[in-house]
Amino acid sequence: MTNPFQYAPAPESRSIVDVAPSHGLFVDGEFVDGTGTPFKTVNPATEEVLSEIACASDADVDRAVKAARRAFTRTWGPMRPADRGKYLFRIARLLQERAREFAVLESLDNGKPIRESRDVDVPLAAAHFFYHAGWADKLDWAGLGPGPRPLGVAGQVIPWNFPLLMLAWKVAPALATGNTVVLKPAETTPLTALLFAEVCRQADLPPGVVNIVTGAGETGRAVVEHADVDKVAFTGSTEVGRSIARAVAGTRKRLTLELGGKAANIVFDDAPVDQAVEGIVQGIFSNQGHVCCAGSRLLVQENVHDEVIASLQRRIGTLRLGDPLDKNTDIGAINSAEQLARIRELVDVGEAEGAHRWQPACELPDRGFWFPPTVFTEVSPAHRIARDEVFGPVLSVLTFRTPDEAVAKANNTTYGLSAGVWTEKGSRILAVTDRLRAGVVWANTFNKFDPTSPFGGYKQSGYGREGGRQGLAAYLEGAQ
Amino acid sequence: MSDRLAVRKTYKLYLNGAFPRSESGRTYEVTDARGGFLANAAQASRKDARDAVVAARAAFGTWSGATAYNRGQVLYRVAEVMEGRHAQFCEEVAAGEGLSSSRARAAVDAAIDRWVWYAGWTDKLGAVLGGANPVAGAYFDFSLPEPTGVVAVLAPQRSSLLGLVSVLAPVLAGGNTAVVVTSRARPLPAVTLGEVLATSDLPGGVVNLLTGDAGELGPWLAEHDDVDAVDLAGAPADRAMELERLAAGSIKRVVRPPAEEPDWSADPGLGRLTPFLETKTVWHPMGL
Numbered sequence: 043m044t045n046p047f048q049y050a051p052a053p054e055s056r057s058i059v060d061v062a063p064s065h066g067l068f069v070d071g072e073f074v075d076g077t078g079t080p081f082k083t084v085n086p087a088t089e090e091v092l093s094e095i096a097c098a099s100d101a102d103v104d105r106a107v108k109a110a111r112r113a114f115t116r117t118w119g120p121m122r123p124a125d126r127g128k129y130l131f132r133i134a135r136l137l138q139e140r141a142r143e144f145a146v147l148e149s150l151d152n153g154k155p156i157r158e159s160r161d162v163d164v165p166l167a168a169a170h171f172f173y174h175a176g177w178a179d180k181l182d183w184a185g186l187g188p189g190p191r192p193l194g195v196a197g198q199v200i201p202w203n204f205p206l207l208m209l210a211w212k213v214a215p216a217l218a219t220g221n222t223v224v225l226k227p228a229e230t231t232p233l234t235a236l237l238f239a240e241v242c243r244q245a246d247l248p249p250g251v252v253n254i255v256t257g258a259g260e261t262g263r264a265v266v267e268h269a270d271v272d273k274v275a276f277t278g279s280t281e282v283g284r285s286i287a288r289a290v291a292g293t294r295k296r297l298t299l300e301l302g303g304k305a306a307n308i309v310f311d312d313a314p315v316d317q318a319v320e321g322i323v324q325g326i327f328s329n330q331g332h333v334c335c336a337g338s339r340l341l342v343q344e345n346v347h348d349e350v351i352a353s354l355q356r357r358i359g360t361l362r363l364g365d366p367l368d369k370n371t372d373i374g375a376i377n378s379a380e381q382l383a384r385i386r387e388l389v390d391v392g393e394a395e396g397a398h399r400w401q402p403a404c405e406l407p408d409r410g411f412w413f414p415p416t417v418f419t420e421v422s423p424a425h426r427i428a429r430d431e432v433f434g435p436v437l438s439v440l441t442f443r444t445p446d447e448a449v450a451k452a453n454n455t456t457y458g459l460s461a462g463v464w465t466e467k468g469s470r471i472l473a474v475t476d477r478l479r480a481g482v483v484w485a486n487t488f489n490k491f492d493p494t495s496p497f498g499g500y501k502q503s504g505y506g507r508e509g510g511r512q513g514l515a516a517y518l519e520g521a522q
Numbered sequence: 523m524s525d526r527l528a529v530r531k532t533y534k535l536y537l538n539g540a541f542p543r544s545e546s547g548r549t550y551e552v553t554d555a556r557g558g559f560l561a562n563a564a565q566a567s568r569k570d571a572r573d574a575v576v577a578a579r580a581a582f583g584t585w586s587g588a589t590a591y592n593r594g595q596v597l598y599r600v601a602e603v604m605e606g607r608h609a610q611f612c613e614e615v616a617a618g619e620g621l622s623s624s625r626a627r628a629a630v631d632a633a634i635d636r637w638v639w640y641a642g643w644t645d646k647l648g649a650v651l652g653g654a655n656p657v658a659g660a661y662f663d664f665s666l667p668e669p670t671g672v673v674a675v676l677a678p679q680r681s682s683l684l685g686l687v688s689v690l691a692p693v694l695a696g697g698n699t700a701v702v703v704t705s706r707a708r709p710l711p712a713v714t715l716g717e718v719l720a721t722s723d724l725p726g727g728v729v730n731l732l733t734g735d736a737g738e739l740g741p742w743l744a745e746h747d748d749v750d751a752v753d754l755a756g757a758p759a760d761r762a763m764e765l766e767r768l769a770a771g772s773i774k775r776v777v778r779p780p781a782e783e784p785d786w787s788a789d790p791g792l793g794r795l796t797p798f799l800e801t802k803t804v805w806h807p808m809g810l
Contacts, residue, residue: 169658170598185650186790280773287770294765299773317708456772476803479671485806492657496665496801501750510655512801522792 049362050316052369054156059147061233064094067102068239068255070109071249076102078257083232087375087410091277095232098255103224103264106253110222111270118222119192121248123268127178129285130218130238132245134171137164137210140241144234148206149366151233151410153168153375167210168489172507173350173493174218177486177514181219184511190518192220193296194272197265199286200235201278202228202377203332203433208233211508212275213252214493221273222251226265229258230378260493271295273517280431280457280502293419298506298516300334300430300498306452307337307488308474310445311346313464317486319353322437325462325488327361330376331435334503335460337488339428341448343443347360350420351439358415359402374412375482385413385434392418392427397438423454431457445470449477458500462488481507533563533709535570536716536731538577539726547710552709555620563709566732568742571701574730575748577808578672578699581727586669590645597641599694599722604634607718611711615683617796618708634789640695643795647696651799660808667799669697670775671750674743676736678756682708684786686715689755690729692794698719698751701730701743704758709733719769737761744768751775755783 064080066073078097078500085092098106098466113119118126137144144167145160154163164216181190196216200208205227225233235254242252255261259282266274266286273296276286280301290297307325309318325337340351366374393399397418404414413434421428421438428438442448452461463471475483481499484490491497496510506516517520531661533552543549544574546567551614552560568575581777585593604611608630616626635744652666673693682705704712716731732739737758744752745768752769754762776795 060544187793252767283773284770287773288767291766291770291776301773319575330763341567471806475802481800481801481802483804485804487661487805487807490657490661490805492655492659492660492663495655495657495663496803498801500802502801505775507801510801511653512651515796522796 046310049370053365054146054367054369055182056146056150056367058143059150060149061150065232065236065256066096067098067106068236068252068254069102069106070253071243073239077453078102081229081258083151083230084149086377087160087407089409091475092151092233095256097257098261098264100264100352103255103261103268106224106255107195107197108270109250110224113248114192114194114222117248118251119220123179123181123220124260126217126220127175129245129247130171130175130178130214133241133247134168134175136241136244137171141165141168142193144206144237146367148234148235149374152202152205152231152367153218155371155374157371158329163207165205166493167206167394170210170214170493173491174214176203178218181365181514184482184514186511186515186518186521189509190219190442192522193517194221195270196223196273196517197268198223198225198275199265199278200227202231203329204335205231206234206238208277209238211277215508215513216517217251219514221517223404224255224265224271226255226257226262227484229335232256250499266290275516277302283504296516299504300506301502301504301506302364302457303334303336303499303503304339304429304431304455304457305335305337305338305460305462307462308448308452308464308467309340309342309346309350310467310470311343313465314466315346315350315353317463318350319357321356321462321464321486322358322488323361326437327373327435328489330374332377332381332415332433332488335482337460337462338432338436338438340437340439341442341451342439343448344443347441351417354417355400357403358417360452361383361402361415363412363414373415377414379411381433382411382413384429385432385436388427388430388432389436391423392425392438395425397421397425397427423451428453446475449474453479456502459503460484528595531561533561533713533733535564535566536713536720536729537570537574539720539732541772543714545573551629552615552707560617561710562688563713563733566703566734566739568739570732571739571742572746573739574701574732575672575743575746577727577730578701580723582699583662584725585699585728587662590648593695593697594641594644594723596723597637598689599642600718600724601634601637601641603718603722604637604715611683614711614714618710622767626665629681633684636684636790637691639790640691645649647799650692650711651796652801653666656804658753661805662808663803663805664799665803667696668802670800672748673698673751673753673798674746674749674759675700675702675753676740676756677704677784678783679705679707680783681786683715685755685783686712688786688790689753689794692790693798694728694754694798697796698798701732701749703732703734703736703739703743703756706735740765741768744774745771747772747787749774750776753777754779779798
């Protein structure tokens with residue numbers, strides 16, 4: 043039966059962004075050439091080259107760190123805290139003023155639906171600056187011990203899944219606490235960070251306070267290993283996090299890591315199924331599942347398994363995959379060919395190991411990187427799709443009978459970033475969340491974020507928190 | 523002066539609530555500050571360390587699941603029972619560290635008082651470190667500190683009792699369980715502390731005390747996948763980097779060793795509690 047309610051195309055205009063054919067590094071308040079070999083960033087939805095990006099060599103990173111050190115010593119460090127706060131308020135306002143431009147650029151470079159970049163990524167990024175702006179002159183009241191002081195130069199390396207938002211999570215608390223920053227955006231998504239550099243200039247932020255060095259893993263390594271960096275903050279894979287922890291070992295550098303996850307989303311038999319299904323969909327298919335805290339393991343109570351899966355499949359059938367700039371799009375493009383290959387590999391392994399794959403009838407565009415929403419049932423806890431982070435729109439479904447079994451299965455992972463619980467029974471929510479070994483637990487909701495709410499993992503999902511009073515500690519000397 | 527021949531103590535490990543010898547059968551000679559014989563201490567092996575981790579993991583659910591009030595009472599009980607053995611601790615600390623009796627007494631007093639300080643923290647951490655987060659939406663959102671899990675502690679080498687208590691008590695106050703490698707040269711107060719812990723309503727396995735060499739046992743604990751955090755307070759200075767690198771394998775929380783052993787009598791603050799606490803944040807929608 044054909045659906046009588048067809049959607050007409052509703053593309054957001056990309057005329058609001060003017061992507062320069064090439065981009066330099068942002069060092070000491072100026073855009074400068076890099077001395078590494080430039081690379082191209084593409085639109086993952088079309089494979090169109092968007093721009094050529096400078097690559098920062100060790101020498102470029104050294105210049106950026108020196109600029110950050112100078113700014114820390116001469117301008118930003120000695121500045122009155124209230125004035126530091128006012129710069130951050132300015133940045134928050136500029137992000138709001140240019141929100142649509144950031145949203146379109148983010149969707150172009152990353153492949154995420156404009157609905158998400160417009161309604162989630164960019165507003166939350168602005169909110170993080172606004173929130174942290176207020177902390178700048180109130181650190182003595184943060185309850186982190188007497189006389190907290192900035193650490194100095196923060197070297198920050200961020201991933202491609204929420205390029206601007208992760209920048210905000212890193213830069214806002216670092217600046218609010220009086221540190222200066224050398225930030226390396228992800229190789230495949232550098233454009234909004236470079237637009238952010240323009241915002242820093244519009245805000246008249248003193249040169250060197252924020253430096254942005256684009257490049258791949260080698261540039262990130264140069265930032266992490268630079269001897270004059272006082273603090274390293276990384277968001278990305280557990281594997282890279284391990285190597286960073288090794289590189290930082292034996293130095294004076296402070297380290298926070300926000301790494302992978304394999305979150306359990308637990309649905310009890312008394313949960314309102316329609317709400318739970320919305321939460322499951324939001325948990326694993328938003329941002330194409332490129333979310334470290336994605337609810338990638340659905341633990342559903344055995345007696346409602348069939349009902350929940352049927353409802354879930356019906357709902358997935360209505361998701362619209364395609365042009366990220368279309369305002370009706372639910373699922374955009376996979377960020378890179380490399381990530382698409384990894385998703386395909388793990389999905390193949392899932393089938394080979396005996397799980398049952400289900401995908402809706404879903405037309406994929408001819409060009410670009412795409413993967414349809416995928417649900418695996420009959421998954422056993424030993425399957426790789428139940429253990430490894432796929433970082434794609436792939437849900438693994440397991441069942442349980444008792445709350446104890448649900449908790450045991452949920453905690454049966456080396457990760458501990460997030461989890462979800464769906465039940466109408468309040469006492470069960472509190473008992474289960476108490477026993478889940480995860481840094482963020484969403485009860486009867488999923489994938490909610492806020493600058494006032496600390497985020498970060500247990501176990502091999504990393505250490506340190508971002509957001510809230512707790513997040514400030516990562517950037518303060520003597521914080522307890 | 524009685525001519526009665528004293529009954530000497532056999533100094534053993536404290537592991538899973540019992541006092542076994544090292545499975546390796548190894549012992550080493552412990553001397554006083556002037557080189558005189560004090561005892562043969564058990565020299566814990568890699569296998570002992572692994573057994574201790576198993577015991578600490580098994581005890582974690584009970585200890586972390588106990589109410590904060592209960593944990594506070596148990597830690598206070600440790601102070602009470604230590605007080606009863608005050609003279610014995612003074613003697614062992616004075617002999618091992620070569621302190622005058624008054625300085626040994628000061629160290630023991632401070633060690634007992636440290637338990638009292640941390641006993642009082644257990645039911646305040648949630649309020650001081652956690653709270654409600656005013657998120658921009660119709661949600662109730664709160665954050666609470668929770669214990670990290672199993673913590674491996676390389677205890678200070680010089681301060682055999684006050685230093686040990688200063689690193690162990692905060693780990694326990696937060697609800698973690700511990701595997702401790704004691705001061706190699708001065709292990710006797712630690713063994714006596716084990717006897718105190720065993721009679722203070724602390725569940726077996728919550729604290730495991732291994733006498734032996736931090737340089738030998740440290741790497742096994744630092745790379746053990748079921749250890750969540752390591753405190754390198756007493757790590758050999760030239761081994762700290764290696765231990766931190768090993769700990770990176772399973773993303774352990776690491777407390778680096780100080781450049782030199784600090785004055786443990788200083789106000790401890792929260793600096794040894796927070797490294798072994800995780801923040802858990804819970805969201806729930808609000809609606810009619």
